[in-house]
Amino acid sequence: MQAQEICENLAAIAQGVIPVLTAFLKDEVHKAGFSDVVFGLSGGIDSAVVAYLAVEAVGKEHxxxxIMPYKLSSQNSIDDALRVVDDLDLTAQTIEITPQIDAYFADKSDATALRRGNKMARERMSIIYDHSVVYHALALxxxxxxxxxxxxxxxxxxxxSALNPIGDLYKAQIxxxxxxxxVPLSIQQKPPSADLWEDQTxxxxxxxxxxxxxxxxxxxVDERMSVDEVVEQGFDRELVQLISRRITLNQYKRRMPVIAKLSSRTIGIDFRYPRDWGM
Amino acid sequence: MQRMKVALCQVNPRLSDVKANLAMHLANIEEAKHAGADLIVFPELGLTGYWLKDSTLDVARTIDHPDICELIQASCDVDIVFSFVEETKDHRFYTSSVYASARRVVHVHRKVYLPTYGLFEEGRHFARGNDVQAFQTNDVSMGMMICEDAWHPSVPYLLSLSGVDLMIIPSAGPGRALSGDPNSGSQQFWERVVRTYAQLFTCYVVFVNRTGFEDGVFFFGHSLVAGPQGDILGGIETHEPGMVIVDLDLSRLRKERFRTPLLRDENPYLTQRILARRLGDVK
Structure with missing residues (x-):
């Protein structure tokens, strides 16, 4: 089976998820004692989908x-973010992150794109979490x-984030x-971009x-095939190995920090409670 | 009893908050009573929530605990099936369902199959029940299975051999929405199971599944009752909390079992002989 066919199947099975995702948001937001949600709207397809789901789940006033552009962010992205805001009749804040990013890197002219990108992502996260207090809102x-x-x-x-409604959907499913x-067509059709520099995709x-x-x-992942089995399906070995390696190498990003175990009840190892404990 | 009004009560319990869930159970019992129900059925672990992990220890109750007694006492005008973490005197923890009637416990079923694979980890915290028994109340013969129990056909088979009129399946079934259908794959599977058992064992099958989310896991509701021809007699076609009362005409079983005498023709001795031989081999 070729990539296109697999992605078409992935897209087809995602048809019924919207009511489940809105119910998820409603349930998990309300039982945590919140009514409101806050998130970064980039103008890309992922945050746009989250905006539409959130409005359906908790209502536009919540x-x-x-929108947190940097000076190199494309005007297209900002326009697309505003399209979502208009279409859903939301009130959005725009907060430029240029002053603090440029101030930080003023004496670090040799900083790589990776460092700059990471710094911007963490700056945006810090603004979102600050506004989770302002709006008494959960970060999506x-x-x-x-x-x-x-x-x-x-x-x-x-x-x-506190809750992620789209973390079990592949890009094709998004x-x-x-x-x-x-979602506005201009957002559906453009190439996905982290928008960290001009023409980045x-x-x-x-x-x-x-x-x-x-x-x-x-x-x-889902079919639990080995690298060899995926290659047998007609995919390039180097590509499959690269993707497989990325999954393993980045496991740390999907987990809480590792704690040195000393006691008989160590957080994350044998102190095991659900996140929704007591909610 | 020739007719029986069963209230299917699919609730969204608060995780590890027994007091809140007890109050919610009592309110639903009152409602069912006023609506004239003979029996109200709550889902698996309705008193505690499902995704308990280490809080299993905190929510566990012995059968004579005041919280449990309060529920049993509420069974004066309506029978109640409820489910909780049952702790025995020797401190084993079971996923149990209680059938209470006229302020007494008629039967306790302890879940015999504890899924411990994929997202499930019941075997980590719970002891395995080791019996499957039918019981009688108000001249109706019944049996209970809890969720995964029903995925092992030996459990309804054993109940069927006692000639049960009604099988009750309290569940906490998670849905996997990525099936391409508005109804999740597991939901469709459950509907097939309930209808098939009702038809194969010529009885009524009541399936009550919980709703809500725990740590992102989605419980799909869609409780239903099937009759002896595999026909759906009623249910709740949403994943929202709710209650529906379904009127079961138990007198139908007489003609159904005459027309399709599967129960009469079932030969447990054949099964026994083959099993004895197989299990003998294992020795």
């Missing part, structure tokens, strides 16, 4: 998107399953859900397409 995550598995995100940056939610940076990533990840 949804607080924050906007990372999809493809990004989480590949580790394509910044730990304690865009990967940080696209299907976006279509069902009537996720696919350019990753070195492979989302379609290939989704297909290979699905076979490795």
């Amino acid at each position: 949804v607080h998107p924050i 995550g906007t990372s999809n399953k493809t990004e989480l598995l590949l580790g394509y995100g910044t730990q304690f940056g865009d990967l940080a 696209r299907a859900v976006a279509k069902s939610l009537s 996720d696919e350019g940076e990753l070195g492979f397409t989302y379609e290939l990533a989704d297909a290979v990840l699905h076979l490795l």
